[in-house]
Amino acid sequence: MQVTETNAEGLKRDFKVVVPAADLAAKSEARLKELSNQVKMPGFRPGKVPLSLVKKRYGQSVLGEVVEQSVQEAAEKAITENNLRPAMQPKIDLQNFSEDADLEFTISVEVLPEITPVDFATVELTRPKADVADQEIEDALKRIAESQKTNEAVTSKTRKAKEGDAVLIDFVGKKDGEEFPGGKAEGYELELGSGTFIPGFEDQVVGLKAGDQKTITVTFPEEYPAENLKGAEVTFDVTVHEIREPKVPEIDDELAKTVGMESLEALKTAVREQIQREYDNLSRQKVKRQLLDKLSDAHDFEVPPTMVDMEFDGIWKQVEQAKEQGQLDPEDEGKTDDELKADYRKLAERRVRLGLLLSEVGQKNEVQVTQEDLNRAIMAEAARFPGQEQAVFSYFMQNRGAIDQLRAPIYEDKVVDFIIEKAKVEDKPVSVDELMKQDDAEGDDAAADKPAKKKAAKKAKKAEGDAAEGDAEKAAD
Incomplete structure (x- = not known):
């Protein structure tokens, strides 16, 4: 088998492979001999079927097996000997295939880029911090009382x-x-x-x-x-x-007991902690947004075209759905499809680039999604379906794809948290209104690649907040 590299441009690698006809014949012959000891034909004892009859009946299928095996071996050889990191499955193009001739085909591989992350200690982030006001506690207690009327x-x-x-x-x-x-x-x-x-x-x-x-x-x-x-x-x-x-019941210890708390003070504490968690989560999302924007600005490595194409295709389907439902953002109204596609291709490139970057950081720093992480995520999902918890557990236990969907955002968040710990983060006290305010970059994507939409677009653009979690997890695998 001869494997020759014919192209090494950018992230694309092409190889020409020639498998001599004699090698194919030898492998086919060996396989047919194996079969002759196994097949049963009328008039012949087991293991005594003539090789010529076995070849007549199984020759073509065996040759197909040998060709498939040769293609797989050639692809593995090209990848291993050239230390390649494939971004996608290699593409095979059979150029010549007949029983008595050399087997010739090409292998096209897109490889992952070499990524050198910036020094995270130089990344400066601002973390908005809002405290829970006493009036918010009172308002929450009134809502609880109203719910018990x-x-x-x-x-x-x-x-x-x-x-x-x-x-x-x-x-x-x-x-x-x-x-x-x-x-x-x-x-x-x-x-x-x-x-x-x-x-x-x-x-x-x-x-x-x-x-x-x-x-x-x-x-x-x-x-x-x-x-x-x-x-x-x-x-x-x-x-x-x-x-x-x-x-409406009085806001007192009795009300607290009806909702499972020991006293009014315990209820107030629980309410305050819950609201503070919500504020802290929102604050974290804003820090994450800043981080992703800064990482996007600081890295401009080439990304595999096929990965971008796949990402773009998924986004564009949602854009077309938004158009059909009349849910395009006013800023997108009046744009031609070519203009919209250019905008969304930028978005796809950004998603893939961020996903690959986070994957690289996660691998180099041995970030792992533990079984405990997955268990917590499954429990959280089950809590969304009261009375059906067992069905939810069974679904995840029997569905690897569903587990992978849970794993991806967990992996991404752990990598993001790792980077944030390394970065320079300054806490900034803000009002609740300021914390709740949606920044321009959050409503759309990064201001530089801003294809704005409404409902359906939120799904397409969610990856700007999620940094192409699927790409990051796939690359990590």
């Missing part, structure tokens, strides 16, 4: 229903004087002002007393799911049985 029956017979009350009602809906399916209920508790009923219904119940009966006329919205009711004017015969007014 109960509706208590009003004893006064003259008390009229008002917004915020709950009323216990029977109702019968009719269209053109005839009842329609799904328009009838008894003993239904309706919170006035909740907007859960057809527009106009709740407004007409306000002012009624227990024991009142009233026929209400409303019009279904044009976008209502049931075809027979879209835009239809209907009536509801309503009977009010009871008016219930909300009772």
